[in-house]
Amino acid sequence: MRTLASAFPFALVCACTGPQADSGNDRTATDESRNETTDEDCESVYGTVSGIITNGLPHAADEPIPHASVLAKPIDNPNQAISLMANEFGEYNAQLPADGYTLIGEGIGCISEPTTLNLSACQSATANLSLTVCNLGG
Numbered sequence: 001m002r003t004l005a006s007a008f009p010f011a012l013v014c015a016c017t018g019p020q021a022d023s024g025n026d027r028t029a030t031d032e033s034r035n036e037t038t039d040e041d042c043e044s045v046y047g048t049v050s051g052i053i054t055n056g057l058p059h060a061a062d063e064p065i066p067h068a069s070v071l072a073k074p075i076d077n078p079n080q081a082i083s084l085m086a087n088e089f090g091e092y093n094a095q096l097p098a099d100g101y102t103l104i105g106e107g108i109g110c111i112s113e114p115t116t117l118n119l120s121a122c123q124s125a126t127a128n129l130s131l132t133v134c135n136l137g138g
Contacts, residue, residue, distance in 0.1 A: 042122035049117060049125050050093040053086050053105040056112070056130030064090030065131060068107030075100035075116070098123075105129030 053068040055061065070084040070092050076099070086092040086107075098121040105112035110131035117127050 044122050045097055046095040047098050047119040047121055047123045047125065048093065048095050049084075049101070049103075049119055049127060050091070051126050051128040053090045053092065053107060053112070053129045053131065055108065055110075056132035057110070057134070062130075065105075065107040066090055068105055068131070070129065071104045071106065072096060072117075073102045073104075075102060078102070103127050103129065105131055107131055108134075110134040 053065045055063045066088045068086045073081045084092045101117045103115045112129040
């Protein structure tokens, strides 16, 4: 079976640790202030994306998926995808260049529906992903 990670061999893998305080709702992406810096104080070109990857299937709905992955594809350059790895709690967290991204979660033979995220420099965004599209027979 071909995985998202094998489809993009040049992707960067980021690992995270520790529980996330905000799980939000799945398939949504919202901008949140990372800290109290203003745009004129910001000298970074990076923003932070985080979220949790859960099982969206009826038999195990909302259970976190340990060590699942997230593929972050820049909207303007989808061939430059970045692969992120969730921790043992299904949570991921990474600093990415400010840009628009399409995020797809993958694990347990399933993927999430694509989620669009606009990430700004010096800001945080949350994208929780629910795995609902599965390969049911190989």
